[in-house]
Amino acid sequence: MQVSITVNGVVHECDVDPRTLLVHFLREELDLTGTKIGCDTSQCGACTVHLDGKVLKSCTLLAAQADGAAVTTIEGLSENGEHHPMQTSFWENHGLQCGYCTPGMIMASAAFARDNPGASEAEIRHYLEGNICRCTGYHNIVKAVKQVADAAAAT
Amino acid sequence: MSTRIFGSGIKRREDPRLITGEARYTDDIKLPGVLHMAVVRSPYAHANILGIDSAAAEAMDGVVAVFTGEDVDLAGIPTAWLIPDSDLKTPEHPALAKGKVRYVGDGVAIVLADDRYRAQDAADAVNVEYEELPAVIDPEEAAGEGAPLIHDDVEGNIAFKWAPFDKAASDAAFEAADVVVSERILQQRLLPTAMEPRAAMAQYNPATQELTLWCTSQNPHIHRFIISAVTGLNENKVRVIAPEVGGGFGSKIPCYPDEALVSWAAIKLGAPVKWTETRSENYLITIHGRDHVQHVEMAASNDGAIQGVRATVYAGMGGYLSTAAPGIPTILHGLLYVGPYTIDSVYCESIGVMTNGTPTDAYRGAGRPEATFLLERMIDKVADAIGMDPVEVRRKNLIPAFEDGYEVAAGLNYDSGDYSTAFEKALGMAGYDDFRAQQAAARAQGRYLGIGVTAYTEMCGLGPSQVAGAVGFQGGLWESATVRVTPTGKVQALIGASPHGQGSETTLAQIIADEIGFPVEDIEVVHGDTTETPMGWGTYGSRTTPVTGAALAHAARKLKEKARVLAAHLMEASVDDIEYADGSFSVKGSPDQAQSIQEVALMAHLAWNMPEGMDPGFEESQFYDPPNFVFPFGTHIAIVEVDAETGVIDLQRYIAVDDCGPQINPEIVAGQIHGGVVQGVAQALCEGVIYDDDGQLLTGTMQDYCMPKADMFPNFELGETVTPSPHHPVGVKGVGETGTIASTPTVYNAVLDALAPLGVKQIDMPLTSAKVWSAIQAGSANGGGN
Numbered sequence: 001m002q003v004s005i006t007v008n009g010v011v012h013e014c015d016v017d018p019r020t021l022l023v024h025f026l027r028e029e030l031d032l033t034g035t036k037i038g039c040d041t042s043q044c045g046a047c048t049v050h051l052d053g054k055v056l057k058s059c060t061l062l063a064a065q066a067d068g069a070a071v072t073t074i075e076g077l078s079e080n081g082e083h084h085p086m087q088t089s090f091w092e093n094h095g096l097q098c099g100y101c102t103p104g105m106i107m108a109s110a111a112f113a114r115d116n117p118g119a120s121e122a123e124i125r126h127y128l129e130g131n132i133c134r135c136t137g138y139h140n141i142v143k144a145v146k147q148v149a150d151a152a153a154a155t
Numbered sequence: 156m157s158t159r160i161f162g163s164g165i166k167r168r169e170d171p172r173l174i175t176g177e178a179r180y181t182d183d184i185k186l187p188g189v190l191h192m193a194v195v196r197s198p199y200a201h202a203n204i205l206g207i208d209s210a211a212a213e214a215m216d217g218v219v220a221v222f223t224g225e226d227v228d229l230a231g232i233p234t235a236w237l238i239p240d241s242d243l244k245t246p247e248h249p250a251l252a253k254g255k256v257r258y259v260g261d262g263v264a265i266v267l268a269d270d271r272y273r274a275q276d277a278a279d280a281v282n283v284e285y286e287e288l289p290a291v292i293d294p295e296e297a298a299g300e301g302a303p304l305i306h307d308d309v310e311g312n313i314a315f316k317w318a319p320f321d322k323a324a325s326d327a328a329f330e331a332a333d334v335v336v337s338e339r340i341l342q343q344r345l346l347p348t349a350m351e352p353r354a355a356m357a358q359y360n361p362a363t364q365e366l367t368l369w370c371t372s373q374n375p376h377i378h379r380f381i382i383s384a385v386t387g388l389n390e391n392k393v394r395v396i397a398p399e400v401g402g403g404f405g406s407k408i409p410c411y412p413d414e415a416l417v418s419w420a421a422i423k424l425g426a427p428v429k430w431t432e433t434r435s436e437n438y439l440i441t442i443h444g445r446d447h448v449q450h451v452e453m454a455a456s457n458d459g460a461i462q463g464v465r466a467t468v469y470a471g472m473g474g475y476l477s478t479a480a481p482g483i484p485t486i487l488h489g490l491l492y493v494g495p496y497t498i499d500s501v502y503c504e505s506i507g508v509m510t511n512g513t514p515t516d517a518y519r520g521a522g523r524p525e526a527t528f529l530l531e532r533m534i535d536k537v538a539d540a541i542g543m544d545p546v547e548v549r550r551k552n553l554i555p556a557f558e559d560g561y562e563v564a565a566g567l568n569y570d571s572g573d574y575s576t577a578f579e580k581a582l583g584m585a586g587y588d589d590f591r592a593q594q595a596a597a598r599a600q601g602r603y604l605g606i607g608v609t610a611y612t613e614m615c616g617l618g619p620s621q622v623a624g625a626v627g628f629q630g631g632l633w634e635s636a637t638v639r640v641t642p643t644g645k646v647q648a649l650i651g652a653s654p655h656g657q658g659s660e661t662t663l664a665q666i667i668a669d670e671i672g673f674p675v676e677d678i679e680v681v682h683g684d685t686t687e688t689p690m691g692w693g694t695y696g697s698r699t700t701p702v703t704g705a706a707l708a709h710a711a712r713k714l715k716e717k718a719r720v721l722a723a724h725l726m727e728a729s730v731d732d733i734e735y736a737d738g739s740f741s742v743k744g745s746p747d748q749a750q751s752i753q754e755v756a757l758m759a760h761l762a763w764n765m766p767e768g769m770d771p772g773f774e775e776s777q778f779y780d781p782p783n784f785v786f787p788f789g790t791h792i793a794i795v796e797v798d799a800e801t802g803v804i805d806l807q808r809y810i811a812v813d814d815c816g817p818q819i820n821p822e823i824v825a826g827q828i829h830g831g832v833v834q835g836v837a838q839a840l841c842e843g844v845i846y847d848d849d850g851q852l853l854t855g856t857m858q859d860y861c862m863p864k865a866d867m868f869p870n871f872e873l874g875e876t877v878t879p880s881p882h883h884p885v886g887v888k889g890v891g892e893t894g895t896i897a898s899t900p901t902v903y904n905a906v907l908d909a910l911a912p913l914g915v916k917q918i919d920m921p922l923t924s925a926k927v928w929s930a931i932q933a934g935s936a937n938g939g940g941n
Contacts, residue, residue, distance in 0.1 A: 034176015098656030099173030100401030137829030
């Protein structure tokens, strides 16, 4: 079937198998492999993207259902060659190790900090339940998200 | 003098590609014309294969071929740790099952198709007829009378029995003791769950007869020789590439059937072949960790001196012996029974048992967490039995500080340790003395606080190759590295190890920068490709910083010496008059006369004016075989509150004081500890594999297997002490596994301490609220509670 999906600002008109998951569409059709797959039950959050500005696990949606929507992936988060503040904060706070959960973690956290300026550590930890990291013990991820959420509150 | 780069918490050099999604993991790599492999897997834990009908699958759109175990002419997947003096049996492990399946997930057939979805559809259409057989999962039960026999050539399902210590001496110590405590400890099966599932892609060039295999590996050079052995290709015609690898925790050490099968299929079909496991598949077939049933005893005197520890361990091996499996519950376990304590008598009988579970192998800590747990659990029981504070029992038994070697009863020679300093520091941070008063006050209000304290040391930085050979490891345990400087003074450090999240591209660059003065941003650490890098045995056992780091430090020192001689020659000075500081060589007494390391590197490449006998170029290599293991240590403390109405545990504080020698990058060290602690705490509180009686994996997805989440943890409170390793060129020890080793007993003992007034003496891990609640009910019924 034919779909038209805007990804990172570029319109893609594609013929897809109707059963294609959005995450496979991004990875296989568009070669946007920054979006990862870490489970098959929508627990891990490695495939998190933004769909029309909202946080979405791209394994939970068919590409067909994204017809007409605007998707932002990790590759589209930087603007004008500058890292998004959440990317910078993960780097500065050692919020990643193997990096596999990182794109999804950053996509989820970027939207959270935008929508919840000044969020408390407890709120951040609660929110991150949908994104699993096996390396960092979450300590520095929480620190990274808090730094951006605090900065958002200060402006 | 600039700030020293060694010891500086600089930002990681690997992060820019990771935070932007530009890093390429195995499944991210695309080849034109690639075929996708799906594996038909056994739905039964134990069954005979009566027939396989693939006609329907072969007729499906996009399907290129279907192969079964009878078609695939690969040698068996080898076991590479052959424990001596243990009557070890190594049953054949075919890449695809022949005649019989031995665990749920055992591969039966492979399907090759032009698309991932179509390959899986066709795999589902392969019709396999089975005759189901009785299955056994519990290792103690599998070793017992009447258990179903899993391999005809492994009598009684017992793959090995390892008991290297003096039993008579141990028995005598126990007979002489005032008090003996005992417990049956269940080290439950765990799922390593690297966030990147395993994947493999192979491409074969028939003209050159070269095979390239991209795969999720912690040790591509080991993968190369195993793939060479099972395919029959010459090792120099096999190139293994571990691209970006998304965590391993031990689960990407073994060579699995899947890597061999994509290689075989790529050769057979003349097309690249790719396989990527799903998480459900990962939970079925990628190795599991732990799986011990331990019968443990500790002997002590009434004044709290520990006199002996002994255990019989039934270690579940699963359906086949994985690559390093026999070494885990033996060498990496029993030799750790002394811990940081003055225990003069140890005894361990470890029985490796075949079961119908997924094969087990090294999982973060690998044998050492299971040893530390039993020691720490037993010490708390001794304290309870003799009415002494558990901290006082530990304090009384800690080995006094030593700087260069300490022989312990288990046969190891610890390199250095100052256990008491770390112990007292952690107790101070936790406010232990005040805590007991708070605990008493809380109990009076019906609130149940508990504290757990673990002192540990562990053996890592594996290890001297001579020791590896003596204990049956089928490889060396040295590392090699080349420091290659380009004419313009930029550095490539080529290493045989294969980091996959540890930050080694940064810490190893810091070692080189510190030794020879190149700025860290001019140093690239190259790893993961057997064609580009020198031989090495891989990244596991907290060994990359201790072993590869030492190789690099030595290679850099060789370069520095060459530079000193060349600089002296260029400045027409005596070598003895050359002084070095911050990457610059100057002549003593005339500081304006200087050559930077970059200038010297250029002149070495140009070779216009070399000293007599000096070769051109600016590159040095070092093979480094460590003279001993390294032994990091520390003390961890947890404070919990248990809600007696619900059984819910709140981890309120976690204090970790670790000593891994001088820290190259304190941020990275802290990150390793954070992650390790969460993995260990999760074993205590939530993670655990559950099989049903037929050997079906009930915790087969992240929906059912409880992975630790951010909201289960407080911010961790870290401290350190610094005791250098005497045998390491920069004094460092490993830190990748300490958190996991120390944290499980710490939290377990804290919970049991909280529950003490409720009559609860033991709960099998994980300590889920349902189990804690049930234990409280049973404890109260038995007269506990106040």
